[in-house]
Amino acid sequence: MTTTMNETTTFALTTTRRVLADALDTVGLAVATRPAVPVLAGVLITGHDDGSATLTGFDYHTAITVTLPDTVRVPGRLVVSHSELKGVLSATAKGTPKRQADAAPVTFARDDGTPSVTVDGYTVPFEEYPTDDYPTLPEAPPTLASMGRERFVSELARVSVATIGADWGLPMLETVRMEIADDGHQLSMVATDRYRLVWSILSTLPENTAAGTSTVLAHGRALAKLTKKLTGDTVGIGIGDDLFAITCGSVRVLTRGHEAVGNFPTFRPLFPDTASVTVTADRAELLKATVRGRGILKAKKENGLSLTMTVTPDAVTIAPDLPGSTISPEMPAKTDGVTSGDLLRFAFNPEFLEDALSSITADTLTLHATATTKPVVVTDGDENVSSAAYRHLLMPIRLSS
Secondary structure, three states: OOOOOOOOEEEEEEEEHHHHHHHHHHHHHHOOOOOOOHHHHEEEEEEOOOOOEEEEEEOOOEEEEEEEOOOEEEOEEEEEEHHHHHHHHHHOOOOOOHHHHHHOEEEEEEEOOEEEEEEOOEEEEOOEEOHHHOOOOOOOOOEEEEEEHHHHHHHHHHHHOOOOOHHHOOHHHHEEEEEEOOOOOEEEEEEEOOOEEEEEEEEOEEOOOOOOOEEEEEEHHHHHHHHOOOOOOEEEEEEEOOEEEEEEOOEEEEEEOOOOHHHOOOOHHHOOOOOOEEEEEEHHHHHHHHHHHHHHHHHOOOOOOOEEEEEEOOEEEEEEOOOOOOOOOOEEEEEEOOOOOOOEEEEEOHHHHHHHHHHOOOOEEEEEEOOOOOOEEEEEOOOOOOOOOEEEEEOOOOOOO
């Protein structure tokens, strides 16, 4: 499809429906559905002299920008309704095989002062927001470290499980504490909801040799959702001035951190250097027993009760803590600090225990404990509690008997 540009054309880009739709899906995570400022319901589309275009969504808290290379025919800048543009692309694809619809050329242009999109023989005009009303984006901090995308996204998901929902009214506990050490070789991610605490330390490649430690509190679950849109191989990470930046392939995410970084709960002393009791067992078997135990509690409508973990010198059991005698299968375990005749019983919130076991990526896991009423730390494989790269701390529930 060819569109003729004339002297009245002040902006034009051409791409495919799939590319434009994917970009709109990504920036849409930062477009408010009912913004206080109408222009923030729009997507900012900028055509650059080098032939690239950028699409941006911004809600004053998070800015997402997607770059489309080799798409611009006439540079320019405009803001149109994000929902309308996305809806028109979807509507004009109806009744067409997906592969054909995805590959259809799309031209977005402004002629005679009116922006419009042309696709599959349709030309649909759009009302334009004043570009001068679109807020200026904050300047992104420099990239301090980089790492593989899959590793970053998976570790962030493991940590974010310990963040709380906005309905709790505790914004700080909705965050993940991100820290890049002064040599740029490590990224530390920490989250807590007061009942569990997750700490992951990832090796990175330094991108900036500036001295000093950079720390920010980024919204955990929102960030985990955003990172699902990253498609590049490498993630660049920047921290500075209460901003957290991620650059990956064609996508850049810039989000404001929580102001009170210094008020984040002190977490390092809560992780023990040594453990008097360790239990190493098959992760899948423990998880299966936990899922079954939760299912039994649900079936008996006892969702407020805990799961008990009983440890003997060479076995472990997980069972619902129901009134009366409940028998559950034993699973073989390698224990240290449990002598013949000992029987240790821990009680856990069933959901939290399942989350902890699900977060482990190794075939086996180790539970590190100092007492049945003190925090228990779960690590991958047989890693040492004081040096494990991933540590998931659970607070046991005190048993009544």
